[in-house]
Amino acid sequence: MSKAMESHSQGKTLMLESHTDLERGVIPASFGRSAFDVGPAARGKPRTQRSLAFDILKAVVVSFFLLNIPSIHWFHKNTADGTPSLSTQVRIGAIPPNETSEFCPQAAPLLPIKHADLVKKLDAVYCDEDYRLAAYKALSGAVQIPTESYDDLGPVGVDPRWDTFAKLHEYLEKTFPAVFSTLEVTKVNTYGIVLRWQGSDATLLPVLLTAHQDVVPVEPATAKDWIHPPYSGHYDGTWVWGRGSGDDKSDLIASLHAITALLEQGFTPTRTFVWAYGFDEEAAGTQGAGQLAVYLEKEYGANGFAALLDEGGSYGTPYGPSVIFATPSLAEKGYIDIRLEVSTPGGHSSRPPPHTGIGILAALLVALEAHPHDAALVRGGSAYNSTLCAAAYGPTFPEPLRRLAFKAAAGGGSNSDADADADRALEELKDALLAAYPANAALLRTTQAVDLVAGGVKVNALPELASAVVNHRIAQHDRVVGVQAHLAGVVRPLAAQFGLTVDAFGRAVPAGDGRGGHVRLSDAWGTALEPSPVTPTGAGDAYQVLAGTIKATLESARGYNASGVVVAPQLVLGNTDTRYYWALTKNIFRYKHLSEKDRFNGAHTINEAVRAEAWIESIRFYTRFILNFDEHL
Ligand SMILES: [Zn+2]
DSSP, X not given: OOOSSOOOOOOOSOTTOSSOHHHXXXXXXXXXXXXXXXXXXXXXXXXXXXXXXXXXHHHHHHHHXXXXXXXXEEOOOBOTTSOBOHHHHEEESOOOTTSOBTTBOOOOOXXXXXXXXXXXXXXXXXXXXXXXXXXXXXXXXXXXXXXXXXXXXXXXXXOGGGGHHHHHHXXXXXXXXXXXXXXXXXXXXXXXXXXXXXXXXXXXXXXXXXXXXXXXXXXXXXXXXSSSOTTOOOBOSSEEESXXXXXXXXXXXXXXXXXXXXXXXXXXXXXXXXXXXXXXXXXXXXXXXXXXXXXXXXXXXXXXXXXXXXXXXXXXXXXXXXXXXXXXXXXXXXXXXXXXEEEOOOOBTTSOOSSOHHHHHHHHHHHHHHSOOOOOOOTTSHHHHHHHHHHHHOTTSOXXXXXXXXXXXXXXXXXXXXXXXXXXXXXXXXXXXXXXXXXXXXXXXXXXXXXEEEEOSOTTBOOSEEEEEEEEEEOTTOOHHHHHHHHHHHHHHHHXXXXXXEXXXXXXXXXXXXXXXXXXXXXXXXXXXXXXXXXXXXXXXXXXXXXXXXXXHHHTSTTOOOSEEEEOOEEESSOOGGGGXXXXXXXXXXXXXXXXXXXXXXXXXXXOEEEHHHHHHHHXXXXXXHHHHHHOO
């Protein structure tokens, strides 16, 4: 997943607030919108309380941008006598992360107060070399159990390949006896694990933490390419090697370590905490999280949890080493696999028509790739907000993009000249982002990938059926029905040309007369998923506790030498187990407290390994997460 481009901005108050009426008007109304107020109605909202002063000052702001003054950033700062000074209101480049930009508001680092001593004590425990080695050993042991999940697994109890999970359960119970004897343990669909740590105050909504027990299979042909065998769990003094060491036994084992450490210190929570460990996240999730979701909703009710933490975005230094950007995901893209089936008359290959069914299918696929979905940068959307975070705080974020970002943020949505200017800047920014970070195009558009193709049975028989499946990850601004309409629109003129009738998702679409055959578009496996709801980031929302916890954990880490931490929420391109959990809470966080540089290689490929010392940080993070959510939410 890309790191750089996404984020959020709450934009609740004006940048230059509360000093004079003039200043109150400096930053246009777009800054007063709610974080994800992205609908057309919101974009076109008429302004209120416009004053002449407002327009004059805005013109000044706009002309600054038009004059291409590099990277102007407006921020709230007074001179010694308390009056705002224009010279201090303009800054070149990024602002330091310990100042707050209204482009990307930051939570303060959050520390447990009631249990401040406990945190200190546990930090000392986590520094202890014996503790660390024992912790690595527990991770290594879990990696050694190859809990692979496959796309073609049958139901639990029918397909014997699930049996490996019983070994993992045995291992976890043996390795973390305090957890399994103290917390209430429930198994869902045999291999789903639910742990419940009862809090003393039953009126507080519980918090849910999740991780998955399964791993993607190791491609047998690549096993020899691993530096250490994929299920060795080898610790070489720096790295713990093996499939699952980073995804996601790292989270599974770190969370169990954190619970154990808290139990050993005699901590008892006020709020109830629940852990749910799925076991087929890397497949469809239907056997694990799908069933766990049913159980959890029955047990706790819809919106029965105060917050949910699953794996997801991490942290790193994409804009220079001095500022750490942590990127929890507050939303995920939608999903649909679309099957295109072309049925054509069969016959002998010695008298073929100009185009066989396979040729027609190929023409349809070529047309699809020639018509990618439109990229869009939408005010208030995840990609837009994260771009503003990068522009506000990223020292090496490209200056021309920074200029465009601030210019785009300075208005938009109305018919005024200034807003038209901001809207143009937004379009330019989108194009510039696509050019500067082509790998991040997936954040801005619905993606399509032709992944499966089949057709033909015999070399001397014309193919009667040819099909392909196209995978789509649906952008935040798009919907399943929009993707379906796009495909039907691309297919229709070609179908007319080839004389094919068209059935698009159960509806006949006018096209050819049928003499050439028939084309059918369908949701391949019935797994279409809309883009997820977006987690709120308001002042009283659980997000503030998460962001404060991330900051406090990073800023107190051993070896921390950055000038600050920016929490810049983003969009996750894939789907995690949380796709089943939307009904459980609106506060869903997808975040793994592990930097990319602390993983030896990318996800789902050879040489998966995690830097052992850095992984201890995820135990520290879980500890603070539990204590902070117990005390501060
Ligand atoms: Zn994972």
